Amino acid sequence: MFIEPMLLATAPTSFSDSHYIFEPKIDGHRLLFSQQSGRIRLYTRHETECTQQYPELLVPFDDDILLDGEVACAGPDGVDFEEVMIRFKASKDQRIKQLTISSPVTFVVFDILQYKGQDLRKLPLMQRKEILAGISMPNQHFGVIPFVEGAGEALFDQMVNRKLEGMVGKRKNSLYVSRRSPAWQKIINWSYADVFITGYRKDEFGLLAAIPDESGRLRPAGIVEYVTQAGRKEFYSRSRALVTGDDKNFVHLNPTIRGRVKFRNWTKSGMLRTPVLTELIK
Template sequence: MFIDPMLLATAPGPFSDSRYIYEPKIDGHRLLFSQEDARIRLYTRHEVECTNQYPELLAPFDDDILLDGEVACTDPVTGGVDFESVMSRFQTKQDQRIQQLATMSPVTYVVFDILRYKGMDVRKLPLMQRKEILAGISIPNQYFGVIPFVEGAGEALFEQMVSRKLEGMVGKRKNSLYVSRRSPAWQKVINWSYTDVIITGYRKDEFGWLAAVPDESGQLRPAGIVEYVTQAARKEFYSKSRSLKTGEDKKFVYLNPTIRGRVKFRNWYKSGMLRTPVFTEFIL
């Protein structure tokens, strides 16, 4: 069984409120675990079935159940959450390779909510009651875990997330019901990183600025494409860039690298590219 998941609103910043609990935000991908009539199926938030990709999670619970959580991988060297590894796991389709990766790079399914249990729909119970039910269930193997939470102390938890270089936190109203839409009862606060970039061009068709950063020798190297830009910044950019064009090809217009800006982003990919860069301001 698939149910559209409850989605997060974005909080303007870390906050503390006794009406909320606060959880670490796990840097993986959303996963719904469905066990119905003893058959297990795994789904992404967009109802893409990915049961075959995670054989280590195909362990049955004592009763039929529908869980919501995040599936993630841990970097064996740093001990940190490794988003690229879980994406590699998700995209692998060949059976033998899936089995290899399940041994070499196993996932953890971090459960944060329960939607159905023993044939009952529990989404209309307040969050704290659902948490009590979840806490009382035996997990089937070491690849499952239940998310920890703290009550009220959101700002203190966020400071921990920043110091440990984790993705951020989620604040949830204690009395929130589970609804299949984006809701202000659940709010995320992302632990963004910031860096300065130089805009070296732009895409012709789909919007995007080519971003570059200096390498160790001071030479510019590509750092990805910035797609999240306000309309006001786009307008200012095009007025600045008209006189800077140095060439073009089928996909891109290239510019004299003089326009500098600041972006916020999730982290650096191992390839040296920015993950999800969001433009914040031009630098004069």
């Protein structure tokens, strides 16, 4: 069974509030664990079934259940988003079997939506948390997210110090709704960098970003897709005189425009992960 998940609004900054609990934000992908009539099926937030990809999670609970959480891989430097994406994209049985050994996943559960045939979504969050805390996890690949009450700013400082993705604040009395809701808010621990704009994509909007390498030469650092309408307008007005050529997919520029971006982290190949343009530097 699939239920549209509850999605997070974005808070502009960390905050503390006695009406909220605060959880670490796990850097994996959303996973719904469904056990109905003893049959287990796993879904992403977009209802893509991924049961085959995570055999270590196909272990039954004592009764039918529907859980919401995040599936993640832990690497030597902490939670590794790229590793869980490798797991998610694997399709051949032998490859999946190998990855369960080299890159095992953990399903970090943060909510329970159904249990023993009962729909729990109209219960307040803290009551759902209490039910979840009383259920035994079936193996070591399952865990329940920890949380603190009220002290969001202190938790966020810990996330920043440990270079983790951020945190989530949830109203204690929130019901589970299948839409984006301000009752659940994410606060991202962004990284920041200044980049040179070396061109832009012709079809779907995107700015080609580059940064200097060790020798001072510019190297590609990714494509910036998240730019406000005002930012796009300013960019196009400044870039017209800088065009040096084009190819099938891109218009290339003399790289004199610089921009400041916020992003999740650097990928292993040195690319910006989900960069957002915050401003064009004058």
